[in-house]
Amino acid sequence: MQLWGGRFSGKMDPQAWQLNASLSFDHRLARQDVRGSLAWAGALEQAGVLSSDERRQICAGLEAIDAEFANGEFIFVESDEDIHTAVERRLGELIGLLAGKLHTGRSRNDQVATDLRLWLLDHLPILDASLRELQSALIQRAEHDLDVLMPGYTHLQRAQAILLGHWWLSHFWPLQRDRQRLAQALQRAAILPLGSGALAGAPFEVDRLALAGELGFSDAAPNSLDAVSDRDFVAEFLFCAALIGVHLSRLAENVVLFASAEFGYFELSDAYATGSSLMPQKKNPDVFELTRGKAGALLGYLTGLLAVLKGLPSSYDKDLQEDKPPLFAAYDTLMAILPVLAGALQSLTVHADRMRDALDAGLMATDLADYLVDKGLPFRQAHTLVGKLVQLAQSQGKPLNSISLDEIRALADPEINLKIDPSIYSVFDPLQSVSRRCSFGGTAPQAVRSQLERAKQVLGGF
Numbered sequence: 001m002q003l004w005g006g007r008f009s010g011k012m013d014p015q016a017w018q019l020n021a022s023l024s025f026d027h028r029l030a031r032q033d034v035r036g037s038l039a040w041a042g043a044l045e046q047a048g049v050l051s052s053d054e055r056r057q058i059c060a061g062l063e064a065i066d067a068e069f070a071n072g073e074f075i076f077v078e079s080d081e082d083i084h085t086a087v088e089r090r091l092g093e094l095i096g097l098l099a100g101k102l103h104t105g106r107s108r109n110d111q112v113a114t115d116l117r118l119w120l121l122d123h124l125p126i127l128d129a130s131l132r133e134l135q136s137a138l139i140q141r142a143e144h145d146l147d148v149l150m151p152g153y154t155h156l157q158r159a160q161a162i163l164l165g166h167w168w169l170s171h172f173w174p175l176q177r178d179r180q181r182l183a184q185a186l187q188r189a190a191i192l193p194l195g196s197g198a199l200a201g202a203p204f205e206v207d208r209l210a211l212a213g214e215l216g217f218s219d220a221a222p223n224s225l226d227a228v229s230d231r232d233f234v235a236e237f238l239f240c241a242a243l244i245g246v247h248l249s250r251l252a253e254n255v256v257l258f259a260s261a262e263f264g265y266f267e268l269s270d271a272y273a274t275g276s277s278l279m280p281q282k283k284n285p286d287v288f289e290l291t292r293g294k295a296g297a298l299l300g301y302l303t304g305l306l307a308v309l310k311g312l313p314s315s316y317d318k319d320l321q322e323d324k325p326p327l328f329a330a331y332d333t334l335m336a337i338l339p340v341l342a343g344a345l346q347s348l349t350v351h352a353d354r355m356r357d358a359l360d361a362g363l364m365a366t367d368l369a370d371y372l373v374d375k376g377l378p379f380r381q382a383h384t385l386v387g388k389l390v391q392l393a394q395s396q397g398k399p400l401n402s403i404s405l406d407e408i409r410a411l412a413d414p415e416i417n418l419k420i421d422p423s424i425y426s427v428f429d430p431l432q433s434v435s436r437r438c439s440f441g442g443t444a445p446q447a448v449r450s451q452l453e454r455a456k457q458v459l460g461g462f
């Protein structure tokens with residue numbers, strides 16, 4: 001069956017038909033399509049287009065179809081161009097010619113936009129739950145590794161000592177923002193296109209607000225032309241997905257580095273590592289590399305859709321059929337990655353000793369400058385003086401904390417020299433160094449503990 005054959009006398013070229021068909025991917029909208037049709041049948045009755053008996057028969061047929069989908073018993077046929085055709089064809093098989101009344105005043109244009117929004121409303125909470133699981137894994141890690149000292153990096157150069165708990169939590173907050181963004185995207189997706197017809201509206205009075213409420217939307221789209229062309233909600237979702245990809249990729253890249261022998265900070269559990277077919281000694285972080293790699297595709301889904309949208313005249317164009325593959329692919333990609341990441345992070349081993357060994361005295365150079373500031377030297381001069389000490393230590397091939405008091409005094413002003421004593425060496429204790437960073441959001445143990453409490457609160461019911 002075809003929904004549009006009347007004005008044609010020739011048959012469609014089989015390859016053109018294949019190109020045109022979307023069932024291979026829009027079958028995923030089956031349940032949403034039936035739900036939209038059930039609501040539309042109700043609207044048709046209210047508008048006096050269907051008698052209540054007709055509506056009842058149509059709805060009984062649709063319920064039977066829904067059950068077939070739910071049980072995996074629905075049989076698609078060769079001629080089902082898309083999911084909307086398949087459902088209407090099956091309805092006809094079940095209730096006869098009356099099925100043909102369901103599409104009154106409706107177009108696949110407002111239908112597909114409605115189905116896709118419904119699909120997002122159904123699936124965003126599932127994605128949100130997976131993101132939340134990963135956040136919860138990060139919280140557990142932060143709690144477990146809270147006091148482990150490690151080098152913090154900028155430009156991938158050792159910078160200052162930080163706590164590993166602080167580092168884990170630095171990956172928690174981006175995901176929190178991602179979840180907020182998704183929640184906002186969901187609000188904008190919850191606007192009903194149904195009742196917009198092909199482009200110009202329905203030829204009878206439909207209570208679109210009631211229809212919106214019934215289907216779980218918060219409002220009805222105020223312009224029928226806009227309603228059938230608007231795919232902002234898909235683009236917004238794909239942006240959210242792309243940014244989640246960026247966040248996950250950054251985390252993954254860190255883990256790949258830290259699991260290398262050069263760093264040796266992390267070791268992956270066997271459950272989340274892979275081997276080499278040639279080199280027996282290898283233990284590879286494939287799941288993190290794939291996370292990083294798939295983030296590339298996630299960016300592509302967004303730019304691909306935006307490119308589809310940018311050249312379109314307003315209203316429905318068949319190009320819009322291309323909105324679904326990237327939407328489903330982005331969702332599937334994230335749903336494949338997120339649980340694996342949560343498990344891999346939870347089960348990895350931290351080598352605190354390796355992190356501690358990497359805390360060379362140079363990481364406390366800022367603390368040395370801060371000490372001199374404490375003794376009255378302006379920070380800029382303190383910075384220069386410590387820079388000279390770093391240079392001196394390097395030229396002698398020794399760590400910064402092996403510089404003698406005399407060597408320091410030789411470079412500092414006499415006035416400051418009077419105030420310098422052996423207590424200066426305490427600045428090289430990394431625990432003291434992190435403890436000094438006690439501002440809100442800093443890496444001091446107390447600050448990280450409050451941050452952890454806040455993260456748990458934000459997550460709710462942790």
Ligand code: ARG
Pocket residue numbers: 022026082108109112316318320321322
């Ligand atoms: N399969 C189509 C899509 O996904 C449904 C809408 C078809 N509308 C049309 N005017 N041919 O966009």
